Amino acid sequence: MSLLEVRDLRVTYGSGAAAVPAVRGVDLTLEAGTKLGVAGESGCGKSTLALALLRLLPASARLEGEVLLDGEDVLAMSWGRLRAVRWAGASIVFQGAMHSLNAVHRIGDQIAEPLLVHGRATPAAARARVGELLEHVGLPAARAAAYPHELSGGQRQRVMIAMALACDPRLIVADEPTTALDVMIQAQILRLIEGLVAEQSISLLMISHDLAVLADTCDRLAVMYAGRVVEEGPAREVYEAAAHPYGRALSSAFPRIGDPASRRAPRGLPGDPPDPAALPGGCTFHPRCPVALDACGELDQELREAGAGRRAACVHVGSAS
Amino acid sequence: MRTDTTARTEPGTATGALLSARDLRVVFPGRRGAPPARAVDGVDLDVGAGEIVALVGESGCGKTTLARSLLGLVRPTSGTVAFDGKPLAYSSGALRSYRKRAQLVLQDPSGSLNPRHTVYDAVAEGLRIHGYAGDERAAVAEALARAGLRPPERFFLRYPHELSGGQRQRVVIAGALVLEPELIVADEPVASLDASVRGEILALLLRLRDELGLSALVVTHDLGLAWNIADRVAVMYLGRVVETGPVESVLTNPRHPYTRALLSVLPESEGAPVVLTGEPPDPSRIPSGCRFHARCQVLASGAAEAVADRCRGEDLPVLPGGGAGAVACHWVKGGGAG
Numbered sequence: 001m002s003l004l005e006v007r008d009l010r011v012t013y014g015s016g017a018a019a020v021p022a023v024r025g026v027d028l029t030l031e032a033g034t035k036l037g038v039a040g041e042s043g044c045g046k047s048t049l050a051l052a053l054l055r056l057l058p059a060s061a062r063l064e065g066e067v068l069l070d071g072e073d074v075l076a077m078s079w080g081r082l083r084a085v086r087w088a089g090a091s092i093v094f095q096g097a098m099h100s101l102n103a104v105h106r107i108g109d110q111i112a113e114p115l116l117v118h119g120r121a122t123p124a125a126a127r128a129r130v131g132e133l134l135e136h137v138g139l140p141a142a143r144a145a146a147y148p149h150e151l152s153g154g155q156r157q158r159v160m161i162a163m164a165l166a167c168d169p170r171l172i173v174a175d176e177p178t179t180a181l182d183v184m185i186q187a188q189i190l191r192l193i194e195g196l197v198a199e200q201s202i203s204l205l206m207i208s209h210d211l212a213v214l215a216d217t218c219d220r221l222a223v224m225y226a227g228r229v230v231e232e233g234p235a236r237e238v239y240e241a242a243a244h245p246y247g248r249a250l251s252s253a254f255p256r257i258g259d260p261a262s263r264r265a266p267r268g269l270p271g272d273p274p275d276p277a278a279l280p281g282g283c284t285f286h287p288r289c290p291v292a293l294d295a296c297g298e299l300d301q302e303l304r305e306a307g308a309g310r311r312a313a314c315v316h317v318g319s320a321s
Numbered sequence: 322m323r324t325d326t327t328a329r330t331e332p333g334t335a336t337g338a339l340l341s342a343r344d345l346r347v348v349f350p351g352r353r354g355a356p357p358a359r360a361v362d363g364v365d366l367d368v369g370a371g372e373i374v375a376l377v378g379e380s381g382c383g384k385t386t387l388a389r390s391l392l393g394l395v396r397p398t399s400g401t402v403a404f405d406g407k408p409l410a411y412s413s414g415a416l417r418s419y420r421k422r423a424q425l426v427l428q429d430p431s432g433s434l435n436p437r438h439t440v441y442d443a444v445a446e447g448l449r450i451h452g453y454a455g456d457e458r459a460a461v462a463e464a465l466a467r468a469g470l471r472p473p474e475r476f477f478l479r480y481p482h483e484l485s486g487g488q489r490q491r492v493v494i495a496g497a498l499v500l501e502p503e504l505i506v507a508d509e510p511v512a513s514l515d516a517s518v519r520g521e522i523l524a525l526l527l528r529l530r531d532e533l534g535l536s537a538l539v540v541t542h543d544l545g546l547a548w549n550i551a552d553r554v555a556v557m558y559l560g561r562v563v564e565t566g567p568v569e570s571v572l573t574n575p576r577h578p579y580t581r582a583l584l585s586v587l588p589e590s591e592g593a594p595v596v597l598t599g600e601p602p603d604p605s606r607i608p609s610g611c612r613f614h615a616r617c618q619v620l621a622s623g624a625a626e627a628v629a630d631r632c633r634g635e636d637l638p639v640l641p642g643g644g645a646g647a648v649a650c651h652w653v654k655g656g657g658a659g
């Protein structure tokens with residue numbers, strides 16, 4: 001049995017004419033001890049997906065589908081059970097986490113809290129663990145006494161990562177965990193996470209807009225567009241040779257230092273991001289797709305085989321061309 | 322620690338820079354007997370008219386503190402900041418008129434948006450404060466569209482919590498650009514954006530520079546961003562700029578050991594990555610001598626043996642803030658970098 005299995009997950013914010021279908025039928029599988037990366041354009045539904053996994057969405061959001069954690073449906077759990085899962089089974093590093101720290105408590109106390117609440121550690125042991133966790137994420141143990149406002153943005157982000165690691169969860173959902181970190185610390189933290197995944201068979205679902213980081217860190221990579229997964233497969237392969245035109249556009253927009261073609265020439269993706277409240281018919285990517293066919297405006301595309309262990313949702317995939 | 326006595330030009334005079342900082346220091350007092358944190362510890366930095374400068378460096382090295390002090394949000398402990406040749410005045414009136422010409426995009430958009438203000442109000446706020454006489458609605462719509470939030474009307478009445486992380490970031494950028502400032506200081510402006518939106522916003526900054534002569538100081542840990550848009554880059558380590566120069570030379574031929582290490586860990590770099598070890602840097606305990614010496618891979622490898630005593634004991638001067646390339650390293654100065 002997989003550790004995490006997401007089946008036909010749908011999330012809609014609001015209702016009626018203003019309804020925003022942010023996630024529109026996502027299937028994902030995450031085996032124990034593996035790392036799955038999720039990438040995609042800003043606003044395509046990545047954070048919504050992450051929050052849905054632990055039922056952390058606002059009341060205005062309507063959820064459908066199944067989220068099976070160890071075979072148990074998170075979406076159907078009682079609140080009590082859900083709380084237990086959030087404490088022990090799965091932890092989440094929120095996007096923009098720097099702001100979710102409590103301003104009036106020392107960061108060391110915030111990291112220690114889950115350890116103490118469940119009587120899992122004595123105060124002295126918790127203190128030692130906090131120091132160790134801080135050093136793991138590249139902060140001097142003495143900074144445990146600091147308040148959030150005394151830390152830099154990246155330092156706060158690292159405190160959030162330390163908090164997520166504190167209770168040895170089985171699943172870590174990390175939403176842009178390293179956006180505020182320089183390459184050096186990022187490398188250090190990704191190595192730390194990799195070590196944990198390997199040693200304690202933790203699973204990681206990591207969201208990032210940085211395809212290179214995901215390709216480096218994760219085993220598999222899913223690319224989302226307009227609320228759906230449009231491509232999925234082994235991380236390196238998807239990064240280096242995307243099968244879906246959107247995946248290709250995403251990886252070619254990356255600047256390469258030293259490459260004269262990208263010097264003073266930042267590249268984006270032409271066209272407007274899709275409006276979730278008024279999605280184009282057919283393949284949602286067709287207004288921006290460089291290789292669209294006439295039929296793409298009408299024909300919705302399902303994920304299909306695109307080579308060994310790979311799937312993509314595009315008319316060109318699996319056909320003769 | 323010795324203070325160095327290198328002669329430097331007066332702020333904003335000889336250099337003719339739009340923004341210029343001289344020997345800037347920001348010290349946070351230590352709590353309960355702890356030593357104070359020297360977050361910015363002697364920085365000279367110029368941003369010329371129409372110039373885009375990238376400020377890069379490790380998390381916690383003082384970039385945000387420096388950026389905030391350049392815009393008058395933090396009063397420096399010592400040193401000066403000058404804009405357009407005049408030292409900053411810190412009265413609220415003076416700061417308000419400064420803010421019309423120089424805008425800050427804060428790191429972390431969630432913190433800089435008021436949760437009770439709609440997107441429209443967030444962007445219009447600056448226009449209202451400064452008594453904008455034109456068509457407010459049109460200006461707001463244009464700024465949002467430029468920042469990639471299209472169609473803009475779709476976002477007018479949304480609250481920050483109803484936006485994705487990247488959308489919030491773009492609202493903040495729109496709010497900064499709507500006033501058409503001469504200078505923008507942007508702290509990690511595109512860190513939360515995917516490659517396509519990121520490209521669009523960087524292209525916008527370049528276009529504003531070319532068309533309107535916008536100057537920009539972009540704080541980032543993303544060296545690719547510097548490569549994409551900046552003219553010049555300043556690399557900061559533990560409160561100081563340790564290497565500065567034109568983007569092409571610093572990024573393709575880094576000289577300071579810290580800059581070399583930074584570039585070596587990029588996924589696209591050839592050769593073995595140099596992952597720095599040693600104590601995490603701490604501004605309340607800045608080592609004497611070269612502040613990087615405890616972690617310097619060149620010193621550790623023995624390659625800098627000839628200057629090792631100076632690395633450990635002799636402070637390095639504050640680098641000049643202007644255009645030419647400069648490196649604060651005994652080994653490089655001794656010709657060691659080859």
Ligand SMILES: Nc1ncnc2c1ncn2[C@@H]1O[C@H](COP(=O)(O)OP(=O)(O)OP(=O)(O)O)[C@@H](O)[C@H]1O
Nearest residue numbers: 013022042043044045046047048483484485486487
């Ligand atoms: N509470 C809400 N009410 C209405 N719409 C919302 C709400 N939260 C998010 N949205 C919309 O849902 C869509 C998906 O948002 P989500 O935060 O999941 O995007 P994301 O992929 O994480 O983007 P980013 O990379 O910018 O963080 C966006 O269009 C966003 O504007």
Ligand SMILES: Nc1ncnc2c1ncn2[C@@H]1O[C@H](COP(=O)(O)OP(=O)(O)OP(=O)(O)O)[C@@H](O)[C@H]1O
Nearest residue numbers: 150152153154155349360380381382383384385386
């Ligand atoms: N109010 C404060 N009191 C004490 N120390 C502080 C305070 N504010 C910042 N610091 C410390 O000063 C140093 C510089 O912080 P700053 O926010 O400028 O870093 P930064 O370079 O922007 O880092 P990041 O890339 O992580 O955002 C950090 O070590 C931080 O912990």
Ligand code: SF4
Nearest residue numbers: 283286289296314315
């Ligand atoms: S289905 Fe058509 S529009 Fe969609 S990605 Fe493929 S070619 Fe492009």
Ligand code: SF4
Nearest residue numbers: 611617632650651652
């Ligand atoms: S001065 Fe010495 S310790 Fe400092 S960076 Fe240069 S070689 Fe390394």
Ligand SMILES: [Mg+2]
Nearest residue numbers: 047095485486
């Ligand atoms: Mg998000």
Ligand SMILES: [Mg+2]
Nearest residue numbers: 152153385428
């Ligand atoms: Mg910062």
